[in-house]
Amino acid sequence: MGQVVDRTSFSRRDRQRYRIKVQRCLDTLDLMLREYPFADSEPMTGVEIEFNLVGSDLTPSLNGRDVLETINAEEFQTELGRWNLELNLPPRPLPGDQWRQLEHELLDLLAGAGAKAGDLRTQLIMIGILPTLRSDHMVADSITPDDRYYALNDQLLNARGEPVHIDISGNGSGEQLAEDFETIIPEAACTSLQLHLQVAPADFGRYWNAAQCLAGVQLGLGANSPFLLDKHLWAETRIPLFEQACDVRTPELRNQGVRPRVWFGERWIDSVLDLFSENARYFPALVPVTSEVDPMTQLHSDGAPELPELTLHNGTIWRWNRPIYDISDSTPHVRLENRVLPAGPTTVDMVANALFFYGLLRTLVEADQQLWRTVSFEAAAENFQTAAKHGMNAPLYWPGTGWIRPDELVLRKLLPMAHEGLSRWGVSAAVRDRYLTVIERRCVTRQTGSTWQVDTVAALEERGADRPEALREMVERYLVASTANQPVHTWEIPD
Template sequence: MGELTVEKLSSASDKANYIHQLVKDIEALEIMIEKGMIEKSPIRIGAEQEFCLVDNDFFPQDNSLDVLSAINDKHFTTEIGNYNLEINLDPLELKNDCFSVMHKQLESFLSKAKKAASENGAKIILTGILPTLALKHISVENMTPMQRYDVLNEAIKESRKQDFDIHIKGVDELNLRHDSVMLEGCNTSFQMHLQINPDNFVEDYNWAQAISGPILSACTNSPLLFGKELWSETRIALFTQSVDTRANSFLLNEKQSRVSFGGEWATGSVSDIFKDNVSRFRSLLTSQFEKDSVEMINNGEIPKLKALNLHNGTVYRWNRTCYGVGGGKPHLRIENRYIPSGPTVSDEIANFMFWVGVMVGRPKKYGRIHEKMDFKDAKSNFFSAARYGMSTQFKWNGSYVPASKLILDELLPMAFRGLYSLGILPKDAEHYLTIIENRIRSHNGSEWMVKSYRHLLQTQRPFEALQNLTAFLYEKQEKDYPVCTWSSNLGSELELFKDKLLVKHIMNSGIFSVDEKDSLELVVKMMKWKDIHHMPVINGDRKLVGLLTWTDVQSFDPEVQKNYSVKSMMVKDLITVSQYESIENAKQLMEEKKINCLPVVKEDRLIGIVTATDLDAKW
């Protein structure tokens, strides 16, 4: 999660001091590598579990600090969104039953978190992007009130010098302009760490890059954002754009995003990877540095390389190189950042074992992968997997191979061999890798979510469907049955929400609207062609200014229709409603005013419409 006590780099002296410390840290790292001080064995694994807090209606619950206080455990920490928290698991030696031990450790931590959440009116959900997240949840008011996040937000905005433009195109399309980095708070992940021998680091890192696409394809779990069906793993596109420090005018040059897969194979030593990051991305934050890292080594101490780690914490490689100190010994590891949270703990541990198994089970034919595979193929594989999940065709060994065939025929056997070579218990390997195999033969998290959401949309509006989808997700997650066993036939609705329905649950947001300057004749024809009984009218600022009803337009003389604009004939004295008004109040308002529809507005802008027919169907 990174250093919490930070400040924005502002004065020239602050920048000079920080850069000096950063350069010294890189020098210290090279000294430790040269002197063989970096730990080579045993190999250890670790993980970070991010999760969402929701209320009893399965909407984001912004009380993470209250829950964190109730948990009172140093393994837990904050995230940028005040409805998310993170667990830092204890590292384990990669041997025997380490994966089942990690499973139990994570369940124990989550049990503690669930108890604290329940005491504060919340529940816990593991998912890459919470389906019920809405635009109102990503305002700065919902940012965790801690200095680190305020400083990071201001530093990135200052570097970018303009709002964030988000454009993601999948089955649906999202175009959004936002004024803060809070879109990052939509993403929750299960970050996996694997310690790497420094002598083999660059080759192992390149292998991690090469297998990222196939590994991700089996693990996607984030297809929905704000009710839109986007990428199979939408987090990849969203995170890339949500903390992009580049102004739009720079996007066509070679400058990389801070969230990146990289642009080429790694070369040289591990220190060159850090040097590349420092060279490409200017520092955003600083902290207090008490000691010179090189002097510490000369005095027989092990430095934590605080300046380097602080910089590294603001460069979000999907496979990130990390330095740390554990048990008084420095080590290097690869942090896998592209795997989403959920759908269950069993699925997450299976994902972890699959990745580690393929990492350590690499056969000789894939040695020096940078000489045998074009980096752009590895990068293309990764983003194709993010878009299409298990439907991806991967460029592998010079030809295109379906994801299922590559995983079942080559990568799963490779993972088994790698795990057995390290002494992982066969029963554990069989248990968790069978989860991956069954998932490949049925569906992964994103496929289940898309099928389930589409099924719910047959009888529900998007807002209601998303709420029910999240409730079903929670219900199934609590049983910890792998997602491959879940049915997508969820039923029509949950009675749980019957007495809590809002206008947003039933309003129609996919509506036609017309401009006040449009031809009345054309609009009347449109209403007839599309069987529209209520046509909202907007102005050039897209604000709601009027309404045409079929009852009214039927009485218009054809000559009137031909010679007049919509503005001259529309109803201007409108009665509107908020999307968060209860259905009961909306129905009562219609009855009192003797009207059959209510335009739904937000800051005078039309976002939907609810009719008497909609209300009668639900009430």
């Protein structure tokens, strides 16, 4: 939800007007998809990375605004939590060696930002959930002072009518977290890598379906969030935490089958319009800010409209693969936003994760037999949840193979498909080899960010450290290895 919001309370009339405007935007988009030219040139990609900020004691540093001012770079912006920042890299083409250049650019940005943050005795860390986070950080004062965050917090809590209840049982560890919070600040504990891919509107349905098929594999290979509030929980605890932190449903509404706002979805689609239509049909307004502009009139008189109510509404529904409508250089486009992966562990790991995803998408979309025609949507959703729980050990269902672990599936089937897809995108051979080798070695060693964190903490506890001490020392080692940009499969476990 990146739009400017200058209000924190809304009337019944506001909600009524907003619903009407969302439908008007939807009707306009329907007409545009049938008759208006959209961007469909070379494949453009984008990246967003969310960070945690830590102080000298490696616990959350609540000085995000000060750090942002010190960094003074337009690529960085605030996030919900005062210990968070977000980095948005400019869009770039996928072909050639663009993503090798992106790795260098990102490393330079992080080095510069890290040096300036260091002046405030703060470090940036890319990790799905900060393991040194404590309950006393999860309070109202930790929300970034901004009307859009206050509005989101107030409206989510008003819709729920109860405290935010987080209840996550550990995956085989015997540990459990069950706690209530008076704000939506638990959502700020989740930091992610968000991948964007601009596609032609006619192709969007196939790309979204393929991305849904791959979500479980992505999590199995990329899990990096095993700890929350001193508890060892899921391989990617960020998934249930985000789902529960933004859930406006009471238990009774869940029992009735009301859809959650953090959502995998429930069916394969044919068009991007299917997703925006579901948003309007199933989800009431959270932040009903309306403009005076009529989108249909704007389309006929001034060209492509911004559809502000539709895009704001879409920003308050957190699909793991989300549709985006946007305008660039007066030309509308649609893109797929993949929100599955956590941040980190390193820049090279994140670039490898991204290119593996983009390559597989291309191959699956252009396959003679479409994968989503041979697997149920329920199986894809189950793969996603199973991979979040078990990571590399998750039994995933894959057509023609049956039940298989992510590492075996990648080594036996998916890695050659990713190579082929990147080749079709026009990605250079050197880039393909560099980053897909990282994926291959991660599968061979079976070491992800999540497994490294768990094994390191276990080793430190065997030495006599209690859980908070072990987590702090693990984070210290994590920062050193992450800054060195050595892929996570090479990180050592303490003896």
